[in-house]
Amino acid sequence: MSLLSRKAIAKIYIAIIIVVIVVAAVGVYAWLTFFPPRPKENEVRVGVLTPLTGAAAYFGEGQKAMALWMAERINNEGGIKSLGGAKIRVIIADTEGKPEVGKTQASRLITEEKVHVIIGALHSGVTLPAAQEAERYGIPFICETSSHPDLTKQGFKWFFRVWGTDAVFARNYFEFMKWLKETKGYEFKTIAIVAEESLFCVGVATEWEKLNLDSTLGGYQIVANIRHPVSPTDLTTEALTLKQANPDVVLLTVTPIPSAILWTQALKQVNFFPKALLTCGGFIFPEYLRNVGADGEYIIGREGWSTDLMEKKPIAKQIAEAFTKETGKDMTVYTTTMHAAFVVLRDALERAGSLEPEKIRQALTETNIPGDKIIPPWEGIKFDATGQNIYAMNFMVQAINGRWRIIWPKDVATVDVVFPAPSWDERAG
């Protein structure tokens, strides 16, 4: 008979296994604590903040694809030459379109992933807390698309915005309306302002209201001013309100594409279409037109991307064709700005010749990229003291024969604007 029973032997074995596991875990923990894995120094770590879940996930997916594609492209061309061919490693972080998540992700990217630069974060409401984190740790933050005017009024030292501000863009709408009146000789007097209740859209609508007070630019009678929730399930009542007010021009801003689709359906249902429907946000995407088809015709939007640009600028054609072919994703304004952010990043890193944050920041302040290196029809990219690109501007597009065509300003326009837009009945007839 053995000295110990089977049960006792089993217990000893289990105890040994537990001890081994505990010792191994403590060992690994101690090793990681005292000898943390050193990040490779021959790589540039770039954190990209973008929404991959939530209502704006479609835009985030495009941005992610562009960030990875640009990094691969730069790496295949020999990386950052002034850093001995250092490769760019992109670390994508999902913001879910939520400010608190964006802040946490920015903090994680800086403290755990040890990124050298952050690019992001699409939503203005997310960019603000994320940029505050970057500011706190002294890490350069290249903002690609967020356009809220307040972002460059914070006195940030590490913040650089490629894209324009809502104040500039909102002004573009009123300049366009003025141009429309002057060139088409149509005297419209009333407008309606519609916005979903998001930071971006309310910011745009507020700018519109302010600009309308300027009698040289605006001075129209606002016959309806509608705010509706984000992610609505139906917009029939809002469309009925518009129909009852019957404005000449509707200024409408919503972000998600489904909301833009719902607006189109609702306007068609109540049988109302203004002389000009000027939109901002979810309308201007290929996916929107693919879904609504002919119902999207004659809608006007503010854009930073249009396939028309491929006829105007060789770089736009080259990037758009290669990107869509290799990733299967559409070019949108968000991929366009992500591309511009990487152009800025590469240029700054080459000039900085160092991965020290202060050197990169200094190089960013001296950015002066000519217009032929970027997709939008701007003079180039150059930051002012607040970190704002002084050349950023928009153009207006109109859906004509299933494509977003550039209609304004005249020097980049490819087709003439259809104004006033035909009513639903005229189109059916």
Add this chain to the structure above:
Amino acid sequence: MPFDSTLFLELLLSGLFQGAVYALIGTGLTLIWGTMQIVNFAHCTFMTFAAYVTFWLFTLFSFDPLVSLPVVFALFFLMGFLFEKFSIEPLIGKPREVTLLLTLGVSITIQNAILLVWKATPRLVNPVFSGFWRFYGLNINIPRFVGFITATLAALLLHIFLTRTIYGTAIRGTCQNRTAAYLMGINVKMVYALSFGLGMACAGLAGVLMCLFFPIDPFIGDPFIVMTFTVIVMGGLGNYMGAIFSGFILGIIEYFAAYWIGSLLRLTVPLLVFIVVLLLRPRGLFGD
């Protein structure tokens, strides 16, 4: 402002059409609660999943959503039945939080799986019944009207099933008193699976109807969550007639509130009504 009867009618119909969707989603959820006392947090996510199944049937086989209706109904009934048998049944008798966490986990998993497989791109199905009827200044959205008719028919059939068949009687019996149902020889476990299957089938039907008039994306279920729970509590937890009735009522209130009070308060006003109802009748409109 003079009374505009056309506008009034248009708002009323739009509210009814939206209410039908609330009623259908709410009916499924309340059925599950009524028999099993389980809060199914994945209900609206299953609706989203059904919308994607409908979209795929449309894209791959050119099935109109109305043709997909019985297919999705059967599929989701089966899914619900099996889900209950293998996931919920082993947890019966455990604290209520366990099933609550299970359905929440399933909801998150399904939503992210949808995002992974179909991406966030919004999709629109173009059904046979599309466009608008315009007469005497009235504009009727045909897909929403078809959705309303289908949802009402489904509610009617469900009512017939629950009141005129032996299985329906067993479900209602279990709802009223589980122990008594056991003692009467009712196979309560089978009733649970049947109820869960039916509840899921209702979510499936709602998903199909969403495809008729709504651009679908992985998050379409989210805006319906609050209203669905409001509908079932206001109707009286577990009472399917209450869910149907309060679905329609809240839909109509929402549309009139959105037009006359303000779009931002479109959900606030129905919720205020809900609070008043609960103050007057804490067990809901149709509660025991």
